[in-house]
Amino acid sequence: MSVKSKSIQNKSKDERLRKVSRLKVLLNRPELGALGGSILVFIFFGIVAGDTGMFSAYGTINFLEVSANLGIIAVAAALLMIGGEFDLSVGSMIGFAGICIAIPAIYWGWPLWCSILFAFSMAVLVGYTNGILVVRTGLPSFIVTLAMLFILRGATLALTRLITGRTQVPGLRVLIENDPIAWIFSADAFKGLFSWLGSLGIIALRQDGTPLATGVPASVLWWIGMTIFATWLLMKTRYGNWIFASGGDKLGARNVGVPVGRVKISLFIGTAVAATIYACVQVLDAGSADTMRGFLKELEAIVAAVVGGCLLTGGYGSAIGAAFGALIFGTVSMGIYYTDVDTDWFKVFLGGMMLIAVIFNNYIRRRVTENK
Amino acid sequence: MSKNLVEFNNISKFFGSVIALKDVTMHIKKGQIMCLLGDNGAGKSTLIKTLSGVHKPTRGEIIVEGKKTIFDSPRDALDLGIATVYQDLALVSLMSVTRNFFMGREPMKGFGPFKTFDVEKANNIASERMGQIGIDVRDPSQAVGTMSGGERQCLAISRAIYFGAKVLILDEPTSALGVHQASVVLKYIVKAATSGLGVILITHNVHHAYPVGNSFTILNRGKSMGTFEKKDLSREKLLGMMAGGEELDKLEVELKEIDRTLKN
Numbered sequence: 001m002s003v004k005s006k007s008i009q010n011k012s013k014d015e016r017l018r019k020v021s022r023l024k025v026l027l028n029r030p031e032l033g034a035l036g037g038s039i040l041v042f043i044f045f046g047i048v049a050g051d052t053g054m055f056s057a058y059g060t061i062n063f064l065e066v067s068a069n070l071g072i073i074a075v076a077a078a079l080l081m082i083g084g085e086f087d088l089s090v091g092s093m094i095g096f097a098g099i100c101i102a103i104p105a106i107y108w109g110w111p112l113w114c115s116i117l118f119a120f121s122m123a124v125l126v127g128y129t130n131g132i133l134v135v136r137t138g139l140p141s142f143i144v145t146l147a148m149l150f151i152l153r154g155a156t157l158a159l160t161r162l163i164t165g166r167t168q169v170p171g172l173r174v175l176i177e178n179d180p181i182a183w184i185f186s187a188d189a190f191k192g193l194f195s196w197l198g199s200l201g202i203i204a205l206r207q208d209g210t211p212l213a214t215g216v217p218a219s220v221l222w223w224i225g226m227t228i229f230a231t232w233l234l235m236k237t238r239y240g241n242w243i244f245a246s247g248g249d250k251l252g253a254r255n256v257g258v259p260v261g262r263v264k265i266s267l268f269i270g271t272a273v274a275a276t277i278y279a280c281v282q283v284l285d286a287g288s289a290d291t292m293r294g295f296l297k298e299l300e301a302i303v304a305a306v307v308g309g310c311l312l313t314g315g316y317g318s319a320i321g322a323a324f325g326a327l328i329f330g331t332v333s334m335g336i337y338y339t340d341v342d343t344d345w346f347k348v349f350l351g352g353m354m355l356i357a358v359i360f361n362n363y364i365r366r367r368v369t370e371n372k
Numbered sequence: 373m374s375k376n377l378v379e380f381n382n383i384s385k386f387f388g389s390v391i392a393l394k395d396v397t398m399h400i401k402k403g404q405i406m407c408l409l410g411d412n413g414a415g416k417s418t419l420i421k422t423l424s425g426v427h428k429p430t431r432g433e434i435i436v437e438g439k440k441t442i443f444d445s446p447r448d449a450l451d452l453g454i455a456t457v458y459q460d461l462a463l464v465s466l467m468s469v470t471r472n473f474f475m476g477r478e479p480m481k482g483f484g485p486f487k488t489f490d491v492e493k494a495n496n497i498a499s500e501r502m503g504q505i506g507i508d509v510r511d512p513s514q515a516v517g518t519m520s521g522g523e524r525q526c527l528a529i530s531r532a533i534y535f536g537a538k539v540l541i542l543d544e545p546t547s548a549l550g551v552h553q554a555s556v557v558l559k560y561i562v563k564a565a566t567s568g569l570g571v572i573l574i575t576h577n578v579h580h581a582y583p584v585g586n587s588f589t590i591l592n593r594g595k596s597m598g599t600f601e602k603k604d605l606s607r608e609k610l611l612g613m614m615a616g617g618e619e620l621d622k623l624e625v626e627l628k629e630i631d632r633t634l635k636n
Binding site: 235236237238240241249251253254256257316365368 | 446447450456458460461462463464465466467471474475476477478480487488489491515517518531
């Protein structure tokens with residue numbers, strides 16, 4: 001890396017070339033705001049709640065799990081926002097996917113893995129419908145997916161009540177045990193490590209000798225894995241370049257041969273699939289599906305993506321930023337219980353943070369595009 | 373040299389009852405700059421879009437290197453080496469120079485599903501290509517938004533050439549530029565033509581077109597007023613033939629008329 005940058009500098013001996021410090025380069029990254037925000041949040045809770053058990057293994061797993069759930073959908077939402085569109089139907093899709101897993105498994109006797117695959121195929125269908133509607137009609141995705149928000153939520157409620165007579169479907173827990181794929185969404189990782197740490201007395205134990213925090217939840221691994229995958233997509237693949245191009249200038253991208261429509265449709269499928277991963281994690285964790293699951297999650301995902309540096313107008317942003325946005329969200333929403341602050345204030349914080357993030361991101365964009 | 377790279381024969385384009393283009397014929401030769409001149413509303417944009425595959429001509433034929441073809445999409449035209457640099461340049465200002473240069477045609481490395489965008493190679497090619505036209509890309513990962521108008525124009529043209537354009541269609545490449553930048557861009561266009569490309573330069577600025585053009589087609593209200601070689605045409609005559617010419621003459625007469633009546 002250092003050799004290469006040196007050779008470029010040798011090639012272009014421009015007297016107008018100003019040396020740009022590493023700090024300045026860093027300042028132009030979209031995820032900087034969320035990264036800085038995360039650090040601030042951790043410092044804050046470290047001071048306020050450092051000795052309350054928030055940062056014990058158990059407490060850490062707790063706020064990481066909340067962050068992870070949001071992070072899974074926020075990363076996909078960030079990719080879609082960079083591609084220039086919104087998906088407001090993510091929250092409803094979570095509820096819909098939940099009952100797509102539960103009803104076939106409980107009422108129709110499908111094997112669990114089969115109903116999970118069914119939920120994912122429904123997600124692809126919903127995402128494709130969103131995408132094709134936006135691309136074909138040219139309507140703002142805000143409107144199209146807002147309609148889908150109501151349609152999916154309504155259908156979830158109506159179908160569940162029609163089939164089961166109520167709005168909740170419990171009883172999934174017994175099915176998880178022997179299922180070949182359910183562990184992907186429900187198992188804890190590094191259990192041995194946690195037991196070992198427990199036996200050494202580093203992390204807290206229950207009375208029966210098992211550690212309080214049994215391992216790293218699957219959702220956290222999904223969150224990290226998806227962030228890495230999305231970042232790789234954005235930075236290192238052709239498709240990633242197409243996402244930036246489709247969001248930055250739809251017409252321009254099309255004129256140089258970027259298949260803008262296909263890119264956008266695939267991104268809509270991505271958010272719906274991410275919502276289904278979220279649903280799998282939640283349904284298998286709780287052992288039941290609820291028609292109201294995922295309520296307002298679409299907005300939280302957008303908040304995380306925006307805090308993470310995505311521009312509402314598209315063409316700019318980062319998956320790592322969105323992951324950090326989700327981390328801030330999760331840390332504060334759980335951390336607030338460890339402080340004396342009334343939890344009612346959480347939403348105030350959320351809105352304030354989003355405002356600051358948008359103002360900050362606007363400034364960053366101007367820096368990047370106006371040669372400062 | 374007499375062989376035409378591209379021929380557009382009797383191209384007509386109707387939008388419903390509107391005749392946007394009527395029987396426009398143009399031939400483009402290798403190494404030549406053909407200027408397409410016309411006032412606002414003369415049908416320049418429609419013609420470009422028809423030449424580049426955005427619109428299908430209602431009537432007429434397009435012959436590329438001797439073969440009759442129909443463009444179904446801009447991609448078809450591009451595949452045959454007809455590249456269009458639109459006025460908006462198809463550049464994304466939030467994206468880096470490199471990412472713009474290779475937008476839609478990224479160089480890849482690796483195998484199968486692990487094929488990745490070869491950023492390093494792309495960076496090197498982009499700064500090398502830009503260096504060739506005398507633009508120092510200080511850092512190929514800088515956003516295009518930081519470049520000047522002329523630099524952006526050159527980036528868009530150099531991108532088209534890099535990706536194998538045989539015929540370049542340039543839509544008003546100098547209209548938004550200052551005098552110095554315009555001359556930089558024009559110089560680059562001449563250089564591109566001498567290296568063997570055919571260029572269609574669309575402009576309404578005679579002063580930019582005349583010095584660089586080999587032949588001139590004048591468009592007026594959707595019809596071609598003919599194609600003229602440079603030797604048969606003086607700058608004044610060319611100015612006169614632009615839509616404004618006659619109108620301005622008429623205006624002069626009318627003004628004199630008004631002047632006379634006022635004096636009397």
